[in-house]
Amino acid sequence: MRQVSAFLMVCCLVVAGVAPAVGAAAVDTTADPATTVNGGAGLAGQETANDSTNGSANDSCARDGTRTVTLLTYNDIQTAAARDGDFPRLVQLVGERRAAHDNPVVVAGAGDQVGPHPLSPVSQWRAPTAVLNLLQPDADVIGNHEFDYGLAEVSNFTAESEFPWLATNLVNSSTGESFDGTQEYEIVERDGVRIGFIGLVDYGATYGKTNIDFAAEGITLQNFTEDGPATAERLKAEEDVDVVVALAHTGIPEAEELANADDGAIDVIAVGDDELYYPPQETSDTVITEGLARAQFLGELNLTVDTDANDVTSWEGRLIQTNTSGVEKNASASDIINGYRANASLDTNVTYSTVPLDATFATNYHEESNYGNLVTDAMRDEANADVAITNAGGIRSDGVYGPGNITGGDIFSTLPFANTLVTVELTGAELKAALASQVVTLESETGQSFGEEISQQSSGVRFEWVPHEDADPQIRDVYVNANGPDEPADWQALDEDATYAVAVNSFMANGGSSYPLENATRISESGQLLAEVVIDYLEPRETVSPEVEGRMQRVDTTLDAATAELDGNGKVVLRFDAPGDLTDVNAGTFVLATPDNETVSAEQVTANGNSLVVRFDDAAVSDLVDSGESKLDLYGEYDSSEFEFVYFDAARLNADVTVTDTTDDAGEGDDGDDGDDGEENDGSDESDGTEDGNDADDSDDAGDSEDAEDGSNDAESSMPAYQIDVAAGEVIETLGDDEDDFYGAQDRLLQATTVLADGTVTGSYTVPDGTVTESLAGCEVTYDAVGYDADTGDVTLTVSVSEDADCAGVTLTLAGYELPGDDTTFVRANADDQELLDHETVTLDAGDSELVTVDLDGDDESSDD
Template identity: 30%
Template sequence: MRTVTRRTFLALLTASLLFVTAIPSLHAAAPVERSGRVTLLQLNDLYDIMPVEKGKKGGLARIATLRDRIAKDAPDALLVLAGDFLSPTTMSSVFQGSQMVAGLNAVGVDLVTFGNHEFDFGEQVTLQRMRESRFAWVSSNVLDPTTGLPFGNAVSFVLRDFGGIRVAFIALTTPATRVLSKGAKHLQFLDPVVAAKDVAARARRAKADVVVALTHQDMADDKHLAAAVPEIDLILGGHEHDPLDAKVGNTLILKTGSEAVNLGRIDLLVSVGKDGRRVETKWELIPVTAEIPEKAEVASLVKSYEGRMASQLSAIAGATTVPLDTRNEVVRVKESPVGNLIADLMREAMQADAALVNGGGIRGNAVTPAGPLTRGDVLKILPFANKIVKLEVTGDMLRAALENGLSQHERTAGRFPQVAGLRYVFDPKKPAGSRLVSVTVGGKPMDSAARYSLATFEFLMGGGDGYTVLQQAKVLVAPLYGPMDSDLILDRLKAGPIAPVADGRIQVAQ
């Protein structure tokens, strides 16, 4: 997952958007042998089964209602989800994504592909979720290295018939998943373009009239894919959390946003003749609002999970005397009071010289008001169940780690380093890899040859979020013996209210 702001729809469609594109036949006057309409419904980056934004938007029960409505006009409409749904949320931290599979089963999702968060709980949990699914998993580039086949029960492509029009669905996931998720280290990720060329060609040989790619990667990568593999007619993407669209050649690229606040509807009007074909594409974003009634069966399922969660998460864990700001524009960009608190607790628990936390490990993307804090509030902030480790690093290694954390500052990337026990000044205008201006550890300038103990997440120890330099570190306390990140805050709350502050440990060069 990555939140972006480019090309966002600032006013989310007072009327649904409608665009048309066409792939002309080789001979416009050629007789038509087959024609038909293909209706696709699209979601991506869906983390909650319940509505979001205080119940005003999204929710699987409303998606189910919309699907039923559309089915009256298009009974063979196919609902697809372009990755990221098993994690990370508070509910997923408890049920490990099983609630999402149950919800998607109830709605009647047809096809999904892997996002980078499908492996957050490890490969075995992913396999179990796949076995529970009544929908098909498609992946053209995520392989089990022991078999060379798509991971689990996924297939490299699916061919579906829409009234005589054959549509192939291929699927591609960013290889960065091996860095972005702690549970995907042993999987093989083929280059998306290489995999797409091979699978699209196989789909055409299987007599596919249209090729649709489900993708979970950056828009820039989707554009590259469209340019490199023109056999793909339509890309239904994910990974970004804003509605985005683009067109490269004759290939349309669509992303619906996140959390089912929109449902994408795409209608392909396909005509096939002896000398070519014509594909006219109409699409719209349907806002999913409180005006849409919830389908009773799905709403009941959602309420059952909420009830199971309530007893575990509603208990008061403590209090905060100040608001807790975990918005991405804070924790992934600059010094964060919440980041300071987490890093300080990690450093203290591990008796380390310093601590390092990636901003992407701090979730919620919201401001929790001052007042009582429930266990659920804490798990919204730290839903990944990260174990804390203690490493021995040199000053040079620590510098390299910090430079990595700052290398994508302009992209609001999750690798941004929140710290304790050290202070640093950085210049975001300098090239990546040379943004650190100064670093002190324990109040003294960092010595490149000195050895320091560092508390950090198990995820980062394994090279997650680009912190590959930490894979070279000596392990002083392994994950098996380290505490859980959320437990540190829960234990601290038992001692009294928290009041995290910014103290200037991270500064931007003037």
């Protein structure tokens, strides 16, 4: 697309009402597709603008050598070829848009039209080809899914097509000419305007997504960024072509590379392969557009052409959403599709799903999906294999099915390829390599465009994957289930030297999707289509309810291992050095997990400076583990200052946690119950404390409570007890027992908790709401006990000041005192004798939070922060 004279531009803009070309803009995939068009006009307004200019541009500017040409484009029909829905509507819409324009109209596709689709078992390429003939395109490009039926079938469906299939840069190695059934280019002349089409593919759409060894078949893939511009230049220089349209089955990023490599000969690039919603916009003076996939959109470009200069001078364009366009389905297209559907019994119910089955690309490429679990469970069951894996690209339709009846057509829509079930034998090391072959790192080109990906679904195996270039290994902590998919799991650590039966599909077994399986020993080849395997698995089941089970755990950051002991009482507190890139935590995502993904959620997560503290309920953790030593995993998400995520919202951390259960040693008695009761009233509840504080004025009752009586037994009397205070202001050196002056008449004390040296909570005291006023300047203070470590004597709390408070410089002190004699709970009369062991003082502004730790062993000198 080259520049022309200002006079010519003005003529076309004024008379034809065409907007001038604009620079490329960022793609907004969240915008409403029905209303987003070039320049921001609404769809209804754009429809009027298009129709109002029809017939005027050619007549008014003909003497100046200008014409208006309309280009209609589509891409990646795929599974829509098997449904009586958007594809018949697309046929009708193309016919109506042709009729709406008086100027020349051309139609072209950007590849992946004849596959994959669920009618493949009964029609292969025949159903989509028959419907495409009704649509009457001027050209289409060979995409990777045009090879779904094998290289030999390309010449068959191209012979049945009433339009040319292009493969400009995929050529016969011996002659340099187009390979059998394809053309290098196509030239269409309409009303004196010559439009040239070229068809381009890249490595990812050939070698990367098919099992065909093109070199062995005598076919060479030439560089599309070199061959495309060179062919376009030749068409304009030697064939007097006015407009060159590149049908590029490459994806948008590669189309932008093509535009940047071109010197103005390529005017439009209609894109397929990555299936993005990409309304027309310019890159390097070339218009690029893509209409998602599955006949959901029709692209429409009105091009103002200078036939004297063989160039496009301006354009306007949009994407029209098929199912909201108001057109009816084309009856002939519907008849073709429904005829094949009847032969394939696609409308028969096979089961009922109580949950939505997620067959979307976004989920299946990036993480575990419940539908991926169902598919691989069926594969493992049918093959009686240890493990089953399927590639993410093998699950199609990009839809969600259910809750409700699931039909055979639904299964074939999601598994439309002619892939069959194959079982291979792999060592544990080879299994890890196969899993690792699908990890897409965040730092890679694909990762920068689409985010971290695991790109597969699995059954019978659990593992962690680390999607970063510097990770070694990227697949770790692998477990294999020794039992079948419908039996209680028996997870065993992977033995890299042992052999495992692994069920895969035939595409993968032949090395597809870069799986290193081509030379693997084949145990069995069922010849059964993968869709049939799943249908056979579902039919005996009246209902299914597959879940996400933690089979593939993403890990961006690894923390040092931690240990914990538990006796069923109190809290389990895990302390870590915080990741250097951590800016905030998503507390609700932190869990401890067993190898089979039984989990318990954290009660509290606190990150402060270089520390990360995660607290769990002791009794809840006890339910996860057996007596003795157990291995658990900590997982949690956090905001990162280092990673810029594309798909995921946050970084995910992991730490190995070894838990020793001493419940049997601790015994079952009142001590544990008392500890729980004390903890329930330890002031860590973020309420106003009024229930605990109702007896605040009778504080002697705290010392005479049931906790105190229980705490005075012989077992406890020989164990030190401590009082932990949170108070406003500086540390209180001498507590005193004067009721009238105790803690400054309660003007400063916020919370007091007493614990034994083993961490057992024996009593608590909180000041009623409203009794602490002036020293806090009206600020609401939240304080929450994170935990007490009996081994180190460290007690940790978080203290926070409310965000909306109009205050600053709130001083809070956490102090630890040793109780005198045999006291195990606070007794006011003994306050004079309590020894101050350690304290930390913090000053907070509104919205601030601080993690505060003091040492009750008294090893550290008292200090102020």
